[in-house]
Every structure is written in C-alpha cells, then in structure tokens.
Amino acid sequence: MSTYAQHAGQHLAQLLQSRTVPQLEQALQPKPQEPPPQFPGGSRITPAAVDRRWKALGAAENLQAALLDPQTAEQMQAYRNNIENFIGTVKVPVGIAGPLRVNGLFAQGDYYVPLATTEAALVASYSRGAHLLTAAGGCTTLLLNEGLGRAPGFAFANLVDAGKFVMWAIAQQDTFRQVAEATTRHGKLIDLRVTVEGNHVYLDFQFTTGDASGQNMVTIATQAICDYIQQHAPIQPQYAFVEANLSGDKKASAQSFLSVRGKKVTAEATLPADLVAKCLHATPAQMVDYWRMSALAGTLTGTIGVQGHYANGLAALYLACGQDVACVAESAVGVTRFEVTPDGSLYAAVTLPNLVVGTVGGGTGLPSQQACLTLLGLAGSGHARAFAEVCAGLLLAGELSIIGALTSGEFTRAHERRARRKGSGEGERA
C-alpha cells in the first residue's frame, strides 16, 4: 500500500482534475438514505423465484437471455445445492490440452485435459507442454501426502489455564477421533497439531477426506470436537472459534511446504535436448538460465515458493472440473526446478504442497463440470488422488511451455498474434 510521494501526488492531481476537494469528500461520505428494496434472494431455485429476481433487477431481456439460456433454465434445479440468489449461469469456454501422458501412483495413461479459461494462448501453451512430456514417455508423478486441517482457536485467561487445557486436550485424542468420525463416513482424523501463542491455543485437526476436497466435512467434524470440548473440558476458554485462520484455508502460506493441505504431489520428467529444441526452440541450458533468474526474482519480490504460472493452469482445470476456484489462492504455490543433467538433457520437476481437489462433492456433480471430469476419466469416487497427479503433470507442462516461450522469445509473439486476431482497435486492450 505504499506509494512514493511523487506518484501519490500525480495520482491526487489526476483525481482533482475534474472535481473539487469538497466534491470528493461528499462522494466518500456514508449516505444514510433508505436502501433500495431487498433483493428477493434465497436458496430456492424455481422458475418463479428466478423470474422474481430478474424482475427485481429490471434488466434488459438480452441480459437475461445471456445468463438464463435454455439449457440453464431447464437444468436450474441442478444448481440448488451450490448457490443462493440464483439468476442463471456464466459460460466459460473449454478447450482440450493434451493428450498428457502421466505415469503416476494413481494416474496412469494419456489424459485429455479440459481447461476453462477466457485467456487466449493458455490452452495452446499447456497443450504444447503436454505434447512435449508425452513425446518423452510422459511425466512421473508421486502423491507424497494428503490431509486437510481445521484449526479452532481458544483464548484463556492466562498461560496456566492454557497449559492445563493443552494437557487435557492431548490426552483426548482417541475421544476426539471418535467424536469427529461420528459425523462423517469418509473423513478420518489423522493428527493433531498444538500451537500456543501466549494465552491463545490453536488445535489444528488434520483429516483425510476420501475423494472430496473436504472443507465442509472437516468443519462439521471439528465443530463436533469443539462441542465436546465445551461440554467436557475441565478448563473452559474465555472464547473459542471453530476456525481461527491457522489452517491456511484460501490463502498462500509458507505453512503449506511444511505440512500438507489437500494433496501434496510432485511431478518430473527428463527431456532429451533434441526434443526440447524441437518442441520449445530452446536448449536445456537456456531453459535453466531462465529458471535461475526467475527463481531469484521470486525471492527478490517476497514470493512464497518458486514458480512461473501455476495459477493459469490450476484455475482453468479447477474451473472446468468443478473444483473450488477460490482455492487457487492457496494451491498456486510450490517449487519448479529445471536442471541440465550430466548427459545434456533437461530435468524438470514441480512440487505442489497444497492441491485442494476432489472428484465428489462441491461443484463436481454439476452438469458441465461432471462432463469435464468424465472426459478426463476421473469423475466420482476413487479418483481424487489421480486427479491431483494429473494436476501436477499439467502444471509441469505449463512451466515447460511458458519458460520455453520466454527463452525463445515467443512469449510476446503469442500475445501479438492474439492482439492481431482481435483486429486493429481491440487487440491491445487486454
């Protein structure tokens, strides 16, 4: 939020070009007048309810047509567990990247990966990387660990009470497990991490969550533990919260590297120099030159992890396959490494500690999302781990492709082509 005075001055001058200070001040004041009538929201999705909402919006018909297309109108019931105040759907174009060959513990074979994005060149770029990996016999992937935490926080009067509480809680692990697992068929309590900061105690309950991403599951299970604590703990906290922001939910954190959140996966490939040259128009040494400089740039900017553009592929895959896209904030963290091997090949690896993914629950059952998962061959129970491995393979493909493009000077040309496609006046806009 910092700004050098010179910039701040320019920015202010610009603000004041068309307005006086009193006008600006007036604009920023709270406006006490009565709000407009409440929006007829709610979780019900019926034609009548949706119609009421559109009427309340008073929007032009073409807007309604764009969001409430015939298929959406027909299938609207499908969305009843996933949204409130429903008015229609937004459509995001889907392209196929691949085939991507994955040699994993759980993922095996050639995958056609559906990616949903509005950013030109993204699918082409990931697809190029997939082609390279597949031509080399595929990438190897390894699911290293899995788990998902909820971290209630408890505030006590002082360290003595906090300490006594911790002592009690540590002895209740078996009970906590029973209480938690009574709320879920698929969740298993696998560990408890205790964090003390002054008279605050955080208990981070770690679960496995089957094939669901599991945030909801672990919330309910942890609430049951909190209720048990409220009824049985000999020392009661002054206040407590079922999640005190220690779990890393929906945010990038260094913690991901040191524990696990969701699935932790690594993917690698060793790529012969001639194949790299053919697909990426670069040598392994050039790719490593880029990697080194970009890795240190990450350090110089205070970035968590070392990587190029995980977020692009992740967001597109998550979106197509009904994952929680907000989890991109935490999942797009990890380490990319490129090396020249003694025989002159390119060794490339990505390690992702925080893939919050599932193949059941959440948005995975919605019509078009389920279709994408099915295209991928990973819909439903039994596929979450393979999905995580494909995800890692995809991000490896994306790192190879973008670094190839930056190394060979093609990065800008892809942007320029896109600009030209859009015609003279429009291309530069994005």
Added chain:
Amino acid sequence: MSTYAQHAGQHLAQLLQSRTVPQLEQALQPKPQEPPPQFPGGSRITPAAVDRRWKALGAAENLQAALLDPQTAEQMQAYRNNIENFIGTVKVPVGIAGPLRVNGLFAQGDYYVPLATTEAALVASYSRGAHLLTAAGGCTTLLLNEGLGRAPGFAFANLVDAGKFVMWAIAQQDTFRQVAEATTRHGKLIDLRVTVEGNHVYLDFQFTTGDASGQNMVTIATQAICDYIQQHAPIQPQYAFVEANLSGDKKASAQSFLSVRGKKVTAEATLPADLVAKCLHATPAQMVDYWRMSALAGTLTGTIGVQGHYANGLAALYLACGQDVACVAESAVGVTRFEVTPDGSLYAAVTLPNLVVGTVGGGTGLPSQQACLTLLGLAGSGHARAFAEVCAGLLLAGELSIIGALTSGEFTRAHERRARRKGSGEGERA
C-alpha cells in the same frame, strides 16, 4: 513438502497394501510407446472444427450436450479470441449479492453484484455483509494507486557491464516511453524500477493500462523496449527475457504491498453496535477478538497479508465478470482490520494492493460475462476504477460476514444446513 517420518511411513504402508514395490516402480517409469494421435486442436472455432474435436474425444453424447448446449453452439464464434482447442463451455451458476452501497471516488450507488461460484453459502454470506454495509449508509472506498509492470531481465558478464548498462538505461527513459507508447493507445509508461542482483539486471517497467487489466498490453509495449535495447544498447546482455518473474504476475508476493499491481484500493465502514448485533449476532468486541486471533494465526503460518477469505469473493466476482480468474492467486492478498471505536462501534477496513481488473478486453466481452458487467452497471470503457472499488467493498462485506459467522458460531451451522440440503449420504462429501 515435509512430512514427519511417522506420517510418511503410514502413507507408504497404504501405498503398498495393494501393490508391490516393483509394481509401483513400473507404474512410475516413462512409457516410450507411441502417443495417441494428436488432438485436432487449433484456434479456429467452426461447427466442423468443433465436431472433429468431439469425434476425436470419442465421448458419449450426453457429455457433448452438457458442454456444447444450444446457446453455446450458436454463439461459438464469440469465443474465438479467448480459447484454443474449443469444445464447448462450462456453466457456473450466478447469484446476486447486494445491493451493496459504495461511496467511492469512482463507484457511487447501490450495486447488485453478480457472483459465480459452485460453493454453497458463499453468495448468501457476501450478501449478508453487503446488507449490513448498506444499512449503515454504505462503505467508503478509495482507489489509492494503479499500475502494472513487466520486468525484463538481462544477464551480463560481470558487474562492470551490468553497471554500464544500467547507466545507459536510466538515461533512456524518455525514449523507452516513446517506444512503448507507440504500441498502444491506452498504455502509458509511468515509471522504471531498476533491480541489480550480481551481474543480473531487472528493469521493471510500470504502466497504466486504461480500462483493461493490461497484461497483454504491457507485454507488447515492453517487448518493443527490449527490441530497442537490443538494437541500441552499447552493452549487450549475454541473454535477456521480456519477463523475468519480477513483476509478481499470477502469484502472491510481499512486493504487492510495497508497490502496486493493478489497482490498489481501500474500503472502510464504521458500523453501529446495534446494527452489528442485528445482522451478525455478535458484538464489536467479539468481532475484534476474532480478528486479533486470526491475524496472528496468519503470522504463525507464514501468510502474506492478514485476511479471512478474500479469495472466495474475488474468484466469484472475477469469474462472473470476465476477469482473469488465475489472478486470484495474486489479488487475494491484503489487510483486513477491525477495531472497536471509542463510541463502541465496529470500524472495519480492507486494503487490497493487487486487484488486476478491467472492464474491457480479456473475457469481459463474452456474452454472459458482459451481461454480468452490465447488470453491475460497469461494462465497457470508463469503469475499471469503479469496478476495483466495488470489488473492495464486496470483500469488506465478505470479511464482516464470515467473521460474524465464526464469532457467533453460525459458521458450522451454514455448512450443516448445506449438508442436510444435499440429503443423507451426500452432504458430507464436500
């Protein structure tokens, strides 16, 4: 990526339950056999091309129907500048949060905010927060700064050459500006930041980008500068890249706080205690107790910034309105602050240094995305700054609502309701 030996052992044991070590080893090996035929991709979007792709996938008809619905089939040309290897669209349900009253420098009035998500309770939660803010006269928002950088990197033989290059480059600022601005109608080069690390030099060119988010625009403009450098610099680098990962593109970084990336906005409101009690069932003091504990939990986990769940609202708003959803990785960073004021009200503020948003270009012109922007009243030129301010207001609403829910114990109940809605066997899955 770390795992305590005990967990690692359990994980390994599980892997080996159904497979031998040689089987695992075989699974992970590269598979040299011929890849399947190449996917008939490309950037062309015609019925014939799309049909060829579906044939290549060999997918069941119902999958095609789910992704290539009638409206998508009819409007497929609309996506031609935004995707490659197109096969259809994924549909994400949209709900309305609001009205949200915003008293900003650029945003003024009561906004009905379209949010696209598959996560139940999200729209309801943001809407609740919007209701609270609006009832209090709205939130005040302030666009603090704007800019977007591209950061080419240059490697030299040694510090002497690096130093001479920097000396030259600093003197070329006016020329760089002309060269860059010749490529764009809307982009303006506003600053240059020089970073030296040993014999590496990064030049971070900062632009304003009009109403576009502008990543493409600044790439093309910076490439022009790099071309000029290649032709005119008295000291040539050993190698150079148009983007060397110093710009912070698509990743959370501490740098966002110290400069700007996209729009930097702050939003605040002072909320009377009775209104907080009525809307959130909590007192200001309780809200602050949560804030304090959660802020320190962020610190304890090595998180960048202090916040609750910016990613949720951001991803939903970005998705509905045609923004680049991958930018959630960088935009979901900032600072939330809650305080009790001397008169017992709740002061709440969010500050977002890194909102990469636009109202033209990217996905903003696609049919349903354009419809959402139009519903919001912010489609097209002249609205990017207001969009950023609405974004900040929305995230303030979301922080109030979730912290209210966690404070009053309603967080889990919302999850439970959702689970019940889904029926006995399914609810726990997400």
Added chain:
Amino acid sequence: MSTYAQHAGQHLAQLLQSRTVPQLEQALQPKPQEPPPQFPGGSRITPAAVDRRWKALGAAENLQAALLDPQTAEQMQAYRNNIENFIGTVKVPVGIAGPLRVNGLFAQGDYYVPLATTEAALVASYSRGAHLLTAAGGCTTLLLNEGLGRAPGFAFANLVDAGKFVMWAIAQQDTFRQVAEATTRHGKLIDLRVTVEGNHVYLDFQFTTGDASGQNMVTIATQAICDYIQQHAPIQPQYAFVEANLSGDKKASAQSFLSVRGKKVTAEATLPADLVAKCLHATPAQMVDYWRMSALAGTLTGTIGVQGHYANGLAALYLACGQDVACVAESAVGVTRFEVTPDGSLYAAVTLPNLVVGTVGGGTGLPSQQACLTLLGLAGSGHARAFAEVCAGLLLAGELSIIGALTSGEFTRAHERRARRKGSGEGERA
C-alpha cells in the same frame, strides 16, 4: 535491490561527480598483482604467535594495547578453542537490567540480567520494562518445546530412486538413532522429518541437545548417520550434503513457527492500568493502539512474525552470556501481543520459537562470559531451559518499554538525551 530510476540516476550522478566512467571501470576490475604475504594465522594462541601476527599487521602500538590488554594477554589461552588468527579481544560494555522476576517452569526468582551493548538507552529501556514486570509480581514463562535439527540433502536420478530411498530411510529410524547417539553423551535423536522436492530428498533430523545450544553436536551426529547411509543405503544418491540449508540455521524463517529450533518459549504478564501509567506513562488502550498499528506495519513490510525490537535485547544478552550472537538472525523472530483485559489491565505476551541458547559449550566458558552467566545464576549444566525462559521474560520487558516510549512520546527524547550527552558536534552522528 530495486531502486526507482530517479534514485538510481541521482546515485550514479553522485558517483560520477569526482570520477570518470573509465576510472570507475578500472576501479572495479580484478587486480592480478601478487597478494601480500599470507597472514601468520592459525589456531595456536601463544605470546609468540600473537606477536608474529601483530608484527605482520604492522599496526601502531596503541592499537595493540587496545586489543591485547594485560588481562587478555594473560588469559589468552582461554580463547584457544573459540577463535583462529587471534590477536586480542574487543571489549563491549555490560550493564545490568533488572531485577526481573520470572515465574517459569525452569526460571524462578529475581534475575539481574547482564546486557552487553554499545547502544545507549538499551539497558535503561529493558531495565524499565523489567521493573514494571517485577512490580506486577513477575512474568510467567513457559518452555513450550525444544529441539535442534540438521538436514542433510540427497539428490537422486529420479523420483523412483528418491522414493525407494525414502522408503528405506523411514525404516531405519532406530538404527539412525543408535548411530547418532553413539557420537554424543547429551544429544538425543527425537524425530525425523522427510521433505521431497522432485528428485531431491531432505532428511531433517531433530535432536535435543542437553544444556548446549548444540549446533556442533548435531552436525557430528548427523554426519555419522550420513556415513551410515553411504555404507548401507540400497539406493545411493548422486550427491549428498550433511546440511542442505533446510534446518533454518542462522536465518529468519517461517519454519520456526511451525516446528521448533532451539527453545520455544512464551512469556506473559497482566499489568494493572495504574502500574502501566506509573511506569510507562501510557494507558493500556494506547499501548494496544500502538501494537495494532505496528503489527500491521510488520505485515505490510513482509516481516516474519510480529514484534518490536527483540533483536536489541537478544543481541545484548547473547553477547554478555557467551551465546552465538549470529543466532540473533534466527532467534529475533516471534509474536508480541498486547490486549486490554475486561477489567482494563494490559495483557502482554511474547512467544519465541527459535531461541538457540545454551549454558555449556560455545562461548559460555570464556572468562567474562562465564562471569555474566554466573551473575545471572545460570552458569553450567542444568540451566539452559531456565536461561531460555529468562530470555523470553527479558524480551517481554523490552517490548513493554519501547512501546511505552513510542506511545508516550518518550522514544525520541531518549535519543535526544543521548545526543546531548555526547556534546554539540557528535550527538547527531549515530
């Protein structure tokens, strides 16, 4: 390392004021001429060896007198295990802070804390905080955990080999323990953390180290494990290092919060408002206002942890008591929290995850350092944990005092007094 072009230009202009570019270039070139004769260094400390070194330096007599004072000359043998190329000693003034009352698991009573520093006002400030804590009945301290890691790194050809190695290593924990503990009487191997990043494997061996800080001890023990691995592992790494920089040795890291390095300690006190007013001339609410703003400033600058000036007290205590002062880089990390309690008192706590301290070994046995530890009542075996608790209490005192000074406006006055003490021309220099 970044600099806005304007500053860089000013800086360059200044450099070129008195020199031409060719002159600068010449200055920076390697100078191939023969180096001066080698310095007669070595680990021997005898009057003759020391004399030879002074002769080689060709220094004025008064310099030798300043460093090789009579006591140092007489006791020079005392330093033989702690330094090479010895020429004398530097003298750092020591002041007493306290008495500081500590109510800990291990520290109990009123401590007179020796602090060595050259920074005026430091001892007075910590002493003021100690006075406040003691007047309130003392601070409560809790040693939360202890351990010290060494983290060898192993590079393999690929993930398959890395995975097989991990599988083997996890099964050798008992053997590793025997091998490690055969090298030490006091060190105990307590855990093993496995980190996989592509084909790299880090094994972080965690030890307790008795009353020594233990870096040397864990190096030797871990080397023994590495030797065992080299002889017995069925899969040999391509290369390996006994410490691959994962242990956090000598650097601030987020990892400290999530595991432990050295001793993890928390200290707290609840201070009546009238006592705060009397000692610090501030109200609890004002102290909390400062804390809140300063905590967020830490976030805005990308700082690890939330604190005021731990480094000041730590460096002074470490230095006086023969600790490794370089460990200030890692130890000066933690969380300070101030709150107003329901009855209007000030709750204050510090939590330090990374105190690398010992009461035997290192510099603790040197004459003046041993004297300081003895004054503190914590010299020799059996006192390391108490030392860590006193350390936490001291830092709590320092946070209270400096925040009090900043809140009441006395911070600058202390600096000004110091400047005046120095006389007209000198005061401003520091």
Added chain:
Amino acid sequence: MSTYAQHAGQHLAQLLQSRTVPQLEQALQPKPQEPPPQFPGGSRITPAAVDRRWKALGAAENLQAALLDPQTAEQMQAYRNNIENFIGTVKVPVGIAGPLRVNGLFAQGDYYVPLATTEAALVASYSRGAHLLTAAGGCTTLLLNEGLGRAPGFAFANLVDAGKFVMWAIAQQDTFRQVAEATTRHGKLIDLRVTVEGNHVYLDFQFTTGDASGQNMVTIATQAICDYIQQHAPIQPQYAFVEANLSGDKKASAQSFLSVRGKKVTAEATLPADLVAKCLHATPAQMVDYWRMSALAGTLTGTIGVQGHYANGLAALYLACGQDVACVAESAVGVTRFEVTPDGSLYAAVTLPNLVVGTVGGGTGLPSQQACLTLLGLAGSGHARAFAEVCAGLLLAGELSIIGALTSGEFTRAHERRARRKGSGEGERA
C-alpha cells in the same frame, strides 16, 4: 509455536516427571511479594557508582575481576555514552581474516578484516574464502544505493480525513526537508513514501546519514517533522507515533529487497576452476549443485532471501568494529548466486540490501572497536561506504568457504577437529 500432539505429550510427560500439576501451577503464578531493592543503576560511570553496583550484586570477587579488568576500570569513562548501569566489559576474542582484496567503488585494496566471535572455525573459514578471492584478483563490489527510513504512523477517524492529511503532507515535502535537516549536519531527507491502510497513514521518511549508521539521527529529524505536523496539519490524527514499525528496524523483511535500508551492496567474483579446486577441493559444478539445493531449501522453509550463513560473518565484523550487533537481524538478508560460466569457471555473487553500518557514532569510537576499524583502515569520516563494500566482500568469501566445505565433506571435519581440540568430555557440548 506449533507442536504435533505426540511431541507435546512427551514434553509434558517430562515436565511432570519430577513435579505435580499443582506444583507447576504454583511455579507459574505471579508472586506478589516485595521485589528486592532497586539496582543502583544510571548512566553515570564513576568508580564509586560502579562499586555501588557490584556491592548491590553481592558477587564473588573473581566475577568482578573478569568483567572489571584493569584496562576497563581505567578506561570506564569511554563507555559513558554507550551504556547504562555499567559494571564492566565482556571480552570477545578477535581474529584476522584476510587479506581480502576488494575492487570496489569505495573500497580498494587488500584488507585485514578483524572478526570477533566465540565460534571456532569461523575466522578460519572466512579467511579461507578471502584467500581464494584474493588469489583470483579480488572481488568486485558495487554500492548500489543507500538510505535509512523512519516511518511515523498516524491514525484518523476515517478515510476522508486520512486522504486529506495525505494530500496536505505530500505538498509539504520541501518544508519537511527544511525542518528535518535543521536537526542534523549530516542527514539529508531524500524521499517520502506514503502508505495507506484503511484510516491509518504511514509516512516513511528516507534519509542519507553520512558516515553514521544513523538510526538516532533519523529519529530526531523525523520527530521534528512530527512536531511540525502537530502544529500545522489542517487535519490532526487521533494519535500518532514517531515510528510505527514500517521502517524495518531490527528485523528481517522482504521490504529490504524492494527499497534500501542502510547500504545496498553487491559483490562478485569469477573464479577459475583450478583455483576453486585448490582452495576448496570442489569443482564449480559441485558448488552449483549445492547452491541449487540450498536455495530451494530456503524457499521450502519460508526464509527471506537465499543465502548460507551471512549472519556469522556479519555478527563477527559488526561486533569487532563497533556496529550495532542487533542489526544482524535485518542485515543478514540477501541473495547468494553461484553459476558455472561458459568457460567452466565459478561465478559467485552476493547482494545485500540492508547493511546498517557506519564508521562514526554508535560504538565505533570505543577503544577496542576503534582499534579494529583502524586496523581495517576504515575508522572515522569518509569510510562508511567502503566499509559496506568490504562487508559484502567478506560475506562472499564466507559463502564460498562454507559451501566449499559442505560440498567437499569438510564441514563436519572442521567441527570434529574443534571437538577434539576441546578434549574428550567437552567437545560435544557445542
């Protein structure tokens, strides 16, 4: 501060081995009994005052002899501006590393670098690295930037007031400069950075400070600005602090990379392979293998920057030369880079953004510290920039030496030799 439950349980069990829970609880309670008599402290340093302090401590005579040696007793007046509650001095052994050849903008020649430490092998290791650099013609160093900030914070009722204050402050820069520079002969106000977070405003005033490290100087100058603000600002803050923790004082932060704190310096050398082999018993490729693995380990642990052990050399040099040793917490941050050049040499560089150093003021004028600076040839005015460049060269030497030792397997052997030197029972203690 987190601990897995299993460890926490073991730790608790150990605590309870010899004590009951009520005993522990009693130990931790505040003890209201009267504190011991106040320590006869103060800033006066006279034989009588010092004698009173020793009497109050009631310490054995040998302790007093160790701290209040004849030279210290004679020169005690020298410490009067640097300490309170003085009782004597602690002696830290000093060894010489070098000669270190530096080819810098400001440092030129072969330096004998005094290092004060109690850690065996440290001086020998830095000296080895210095020997390597000198044999290669010396290292090249470049002072990239300099500046030191103080960052007062101001809290307002709301964003409107905050905005109006910022608008006013930005227009006062010339006045602020006059007000600030009236307090100092050497300090120059060179920039102002504005940070807004909700209704909080931080103004970060950047100064150059001549040859002093300057913390005191910038405090006094900034206080003058704050006083001016209090008298003249049209909008008064609700409260303000002269330093609100945004300057980065005494703590590692990502901000250092993005601005400057103290001196920003880079140092490099290109080392022929045969020289590396001769001095370090390693090949350039092996050194780079270590560097790569260790750099990523830094990332995996959430470390700021990428480096090996800057803190060791920094603490020893700062201590010998009268710098503020607490600044090691902030100064020991930076980036080390190793590469193999096309001709097979080793390129090595360090970049340090945050060297807070001076050659006047602080502890630089004390007898033994001044002697060390004089030995180095850098005592007094006009030498601060050269001192910073020598510092960078020294740290480059240290990185080369330790990475050489870790690569060639000599790291442990150095520790073992030290252990043996200490005799059978003692060696393992540190």
